[in-house]
Amino acid sequence: MVFEIDAKDLHYRELNQQIRKAIAEGAKHLVIKHVNGHRYLAAGVSAEVDIDVYGVPGLDLGAFMRGPRIRVHGNTQDGAGNTMDEGKIIVEGMAGDVVGYAMRGGKIFIASDVGYRVGIHMKSYMDKIPVLVIGGKAGDFLGEYMAGGIIVLLGLNSRYPERPLAGMFLGTGMHGGVIYVRGHLPETQISPVLKIEEIDDKDKATLENILIEYAKDLNFDLEEIWKEKFFKIKPKTHRPYGKLYAY
Amino acid sequence: MEIFIPNKEISGCGLSGVINRKGELIKGEVIIESICCQMDRGNGLGAGYAAYGIYPEFAEHYCLHVMADTKKALKEVEEILAHKCYLVHQEKIPTRPVPGITSPPRFYRYFVKPRYEGDLREICEGTPDEDDYMVRLVMKINRDVPGAYIISSGRNMGAFKGVGFPDQIAEFFRLDEYSAYIWTAHNRFPTNTPGWWGGAHPFTILDWSIVHNGEISSYGTNRRYLEMFGYHCTLLTDTEVVAYLLDLLIRRHGLPIELACMALAPPFWEEIDRMEEPERSVCTAIRAVYGPAMLNGPFAILFAYNGGLVGLNDRVKLRPLVAAKKGDFYYMASEEAAIRAICPDPDEVWCPKAGEPVIVELEPDTIPNQRSYLRGEPFQISSPVCRISLVEEEETEEEEEA
Numbered sequence: 257m258v259f260e261i262d263a264k265d266l267h268y269r270e271l272n273q274q275i276r277k278a279i280a281e282g283a284k285h286l287v288i289k290h291v292n293g294h295r296y297l298a299a300g301v302s303a304e305v306d307i308d309v310y311g312v313p314g315l316d317l318g319a320f321m322r323g324p325r326i327r328v329h330g331n332t333q334d335g336a337g338n339t340m341d342e343g344k345i346i347v348e349g350m351a352g353d354v355v356g357y358a359m360r361g362g363k364i365f366i367a368s369d370v371g372y373r374v375g376i377h378m379k380s381y382m383d384k385i386p387v388l389v390i391g392g393k394a395g396d397f398l399g400e401y402m403a404g405g406i407i408v409l410l411g412l413n414s415r416y417p418e419r420p421l422a423g424m425f426l427g428t429g430m431h432g433g434v435i436y437v438r439g440h441l442p443e444t445q446i447s448p449v450l451k452i453e454e455i456d457d458k459d460k461a462t463l464e465n466i467l468i469e470y471a472k473d474l475n476f477d478l479e480e481i482w483k484e485k486f487f488k489i490k491p492k493t494h495r496p497y498g499k500l501y502a503y
Numbered sequence: 504m505e506i507f508i509p510n511k512e513i514s515g516c517g518l519s520g521v522i523n524r525k526g527e528l529i530k531g532e533v534i535i536e537s538i539c540c541q542m543d544r545g546n547g548l549g550a551g552y553a554a555y556g557i558y559p560e561f562a563e564h565y566c567l568h569v570m571a572d573t574k575k576a577l578k579e580v581e582e583i584l585a586h587k588c589y590l591v592h593q594e595k596i597p598t599r600p601v602p603g604i605t606s607p608p609r610f611y612r613y614f615v616k617p618r619y620e621g622d623l624r625e626i627c628e629g630t631p632d633e634d635d636y637m638v639r640l641v642m643k644i645n646r647d648v649p650g651a652y653i654i655s656s657g658r659n660m661g662a663f664k665g666v667g668f669p670d671q672i673a674e675f676f677r678l679d680e681y682s683a684y685i686w687t688a689h690n691r692f693p694t695n696t697p698g699w700w701g702g703a704h705p706f707t708i709l710d711w712s713i714v715h716n717g718e719i720s721s722y723g724t725n726r727r728y729l730e731m732f733g734y735h736c737t738l739l740t741d742t743e744v745v746a747y748l749l750d751l752l753i754r755r756h757g758l759p760i761e762l763a764c765m766a767l768a769p770p771f772w773e774e775i776d777r778m779e780e781p782e783r784s785v786c787t788a789i790r791a792v793y794g795p796a797m798l799n800g801p802f803a804i805l806f807a808y809n810g811g812l813v814g815l816n817d818r819v820k821l822r823p824l825v826a827a828k829k830g831d832f833y834y835m836a837s838e839e840a841a842i843r844a845i846c847p848d849p850d851e852v853w854c855p856k857a858g859e860p861v862i863v864e865l866e867p868d869t870i871p872n873q874r875s876y877l878r879g880e881p882f883q884i885s886s887p888v889c890r891i892s893l894v895e896e897e898e899t900e901e902e903e904e905a
Contacts, residue, residue, distance in 0.1 A: 268543070293540050293840025312840050331852065333838055334823055352839075352854065353823060371854050372820045396819060396857065415853060423857075424774075425819075444777065 259283040264290040268314060272296060279303050293333070298324050318345050321362075334371065337364045340386075346473050350392065350415070359386040359405065367474045368392040368413050372423065373400060378433060380404030389470045392416075396423030399489075403432040408466060410438045410481060420445075427489055431496050435489040436463055438481065446489065449496040455486045515822065516704075516716035517541030517669075517690035519836040520805040521845070522812040526869035527831065528556060528682035533845050535678060538669040538688035540844040541837055544716075547603075548698025549691030550672040551664025553655070553705040553712035553807060554683035562659040562871045564591055564614040565637050565709075570700060571609045572650035579648045581613075587640055588615035596663075601675045604667050608700055610676075612661070634709055634754065638733070641708060645737040652701050652738065657710030658872055660809060664689075664703035672703075684870070685807045689714035693740075702740040710809040710874070711749045715742040716837055717802035717822045728795035742804075748796050749806055753876050760813060760862050760876045766793035768802075768818045768858040805835055810874040811864035820857035827852045833863040 259278045263271050271294050278286055284305055291297070291311035298307055299319040307326045309317075312333060318326050319338035331349035339358045346365045353371035356364050361384040369392030376397060378386050386405035392414035399407050411421045421439060427450050436455065446452050455463065463486060471478040519537040521529055534552060558566050567584070571577035584590060596610035617636040619627050627633070641653045655662035660683075663676040669690045673679070689704035695718065696702055705712040719725065719741035726736045726744055732755070734747035745767070752763040766789050770778075775786045790797075801821030806813050814835040816824050827834045827842045827849035834842040839852060855861045864875055 292843050293838055295543065312843055314838065314840060331839055333840065350852075350854070352825075353820065369854070371823075372857065395854075415851075419856065424771075 257283070258285045258287055260287045260289065262289050263292070263294055263311070266294070268294040268296060272299070275307070276301065279305055298326060318343065337362070337388075340364075342384075348474065353395070356386065356388045359388065360384060361386050363387045363389075363469075365389045365470050365473055366391055367476075369394070369415060371395050373397040375402060375405070375407045375435075376400040378402050378405035378407070380433065387466055389466060391470075391474065391476065393419055394422045397425045397428065398422045399427045399430055399433070399435050400425065402427060402430040402435070405433045406462070406466070407433070407435045408438075408463065408470075409435065412438070412476070412481065426450075427491075429496075430489075431491045431494050433490075434459075437487050437489065439484050439487075441487070441489075449492055450489050451492050452487050452489050455488050459486070459488055514544045514546070514692050515837075516692050516714075517544030517837045517841065518688070518714050518716050518803060518805050518824075519841045520685070520687040520714070520807065520812050520814070520834070522685045522807075522833050522863050522865070524831040524833065524863065524866050524869075526556070526684045526865055528684055529686060529832075531673065531678040531681045531683075531686070534686035534688045535670065535673045537834075537836060537841045537845045538690050540841045541690055542668065542670075544837060545668060545690035545692050547668045547671075548666060548693050549664070549689070549703035550667055550669035551662060551689050551691075551703045551705050551714070552669075552673065552676070552678055553660065553662045553685075553687045553707065553714070554678070554681050555660040555685035555710070555807060555809060556683045556870060557661055557681045558614070558659050559871075561592060561614040564616055565633075565656055565658055566661055567613045567615060567641075567653050568596065568655040568661050568663070569611045569613065569644075570652050570654050571611070574609070576648055576651035577609055577611065580644055580651045580653075583640075583644055583648070584613055584615060587618055588613075589618050590615050597677050597680075598675050599677055601667070601671050604665070604671055604675055607665060607675065638708060638750065642733065642735050646735050654701065655705075655707045655712070657707065657712075658809060659870070660710050660712070662705045662707045662712055664705060665700045666698055666703060684865070685812050687712060687714050687805050687807050687812070694718060696740045699739070701738045704740075704742060706738065706740070706743045706746040708734075708746045708750050709754070711746050711754075711806060712808075713742060713745045713749065713804055713806040715745060715802055715804045717804075717817065718800045719744060719798050719802065720800035721798055724795050725798065745798065745804060745806070748798075749808075752793070752796060759878055760811075760860060762789060763876075764813070764815050764858075764860040765789050766796045767798045768815060769793075769797055770818065770858065803837065808874055808876070809870065809872055811862060811876070813863070814855060814861040816855060816857050816859075818858035824855055825852065826855055826861050833861075835861060 287308045289310045293314040295314035297313045302322040309328045316335040316338045322341040323343045325344045327346045332351045334352035337356045342361045344363045350368040351366045351370045355374045358377040372395035375388045389408040592614040704714040722741040729747045736743045752758045769790050802817045803822035803824040825839045828851045829849045
């Protein structure tokens with residue numbers, strides 16, 4: 257059964273209380289209408305539930321959450337998926353800054369562009385591998401301090417034709433995980449502690465899995481996505497500063 | 504053991520601005536609704552608004568909004584104005600009592616023109632020097648009169664600000680009764696400067712007004728630099744320097760807005776190294792000449808003048824800024840939600856790049872005394888005679904006393 261909430265005159269606290277109450281009462285599918293700037297939607301929620309959000313959710317959408325599948329029918333603001341643990345956030349429009357900050361599991365699929373500092377400090381452990389896919393372009397500091405997980409940057413569906421695929425300081429301090437980029441990035445953009453390579457068969461299989469799901473969720477043409485070559489960016493060593501203090 | 508967690512939101516300031524390029528007037532309710540959508544970004548320690556086009560009946564006169572703690576301070580200001588200005592109209596700024604706003608200062612407005620003495624009158628009256636005259640007058644009052652401050656001094660515009668949430672301050676100043684072609688608004692979360700009436704945003708000089716989210720950690724450097732040009736910071740808040748820097752760089756030095764913004768948020772040297780000529784030389788020159796005008800630290804600012812609205816981020820975008828367009832209306836805010844609250848289906852929404860200004864000017868010849876700074880002001884030299892009036896006079900008086 258679909259449980260509907262009208263967020264129009266609700267403060268974000270009331271809205272989140274209603275979401276949690278509905279989930280506690282067994283709701284499996286929530287539809288939230290007239291969302292505009294409501295913060296912390298489904299933050300910290302630990303449950304298997306589908307949430308459809310209509311409007312622009314506020315800061316820290318799905319922060320710390322473990323399980324919910326959120327689909328945003330529109331754009332989202334800064335901090336979506338902050339430190340999320342499990343679940344999925346699908347954004348049909350663009351997203352703001354610091355998407356997927358310190359994300360440690362689950363998936364975030366963005367149809368269009370993202371802002372600055374996206375995927376910073378993502379991490380992984382055993383089978384917990386967070387995945388962040390960006391359909392458009394990214395601002396500066398993409399994957400800064402990244403310690404694990406996968407970022408895929410497609411550059412396909414961008415509102416900024418004049419901007420480069422990704423901004424400056426890409427992967428600064430990165431020491432784990434991988435960033436897959438569709439198309440070529442200039443060498444000047446890659447920090448000396450990172451290496452950029454063509455993808456191998458193993459990468460291709462990983463990407464295939466992710467992109468099939470992404471294309472299905474957001475109506476992308478999978479063939480179109482594969483038309484351009486992918487490159488992977490990885491740290492040369494997982495301890496780039498290991499010798500800095502030891503010798 | 505119970506742990507007490509105060510119901511406190513840790514946040515950052517909120518900004519919102521709107522302009523109609525054809526000069527169509529926008530009701531106060533619109534900007535109030537937009538900034539109130541970002542209520543959780545502030546903590547009740549400051550809010551404010553700037554409105555352009557609100558005094559058409561006195562469009563040729565500078566409107567001084569004076570904030571005074573005491574009657575005595577107000578009287579002192581009036582005495583200075585009587586000497587230094589022609590006064591065409593004065594009144595109490597209408598306010599309403601608002602629950603939660605206790606013991607506000609007094610607010611008056613004065614519509615004035617500079618009053619030059621003697622031969623200066625013929626040389627300076629009606630020239631761009633009048634702007635310099637007003638800047639010097641504002642600095643003098645803000646520095647010399649204890650407990651009184653001029654919080655806005657432009658033509659056909661005004662700033663309204665105080666301690667409270669944005670809905671309270673709007674109610675207090677009855678902003679629902681004003682209509683403007685440009686509005687900016689601010690919801691404050693003071694971090695390292697006091698939350699007092701003078702420290703609320705916007706900060707203004709002449710028709711420049713600025714609202715800011717962030718911290719200007721170069722405040723000390725900027726402030727000392729500005730003092731060399733006769734600007735004095737008296738409002739105990741970092742943002743104040745930006746208002747004066749805009750006046751110095753754009754109006755007085757005649758830099759086009761893009762270059763002035765580049766001085767405030769310059770590209771990194773490594774970016775400049777990769778640039779082609781002549782861009783590289785221009786950037787190098789701006790960084791070299793205007794080093795002390797650079798704003799260090801995180802910021803998103805909106806500034807406005809009689810003719811335009813500009814949004815600018817620091818060069819690594821440490822504070823949010825979103826822009827949108829719908830027909831002749833342009834919107835800029837900290838959060839997209841604040842725009843959607845007043846414009847549910849914009850034609851375009853975008854996130855400006857770090858350090859790249861979004862400049863929206865009115866169409867040419869839309870309003871009286873319209874200013875355009877896209878290509879810089881045509882270079883005008885005011886007579887050096889004009890520049891001495893206030894200062895010179897004081898010194899002579901002191902000598903006589905001695």
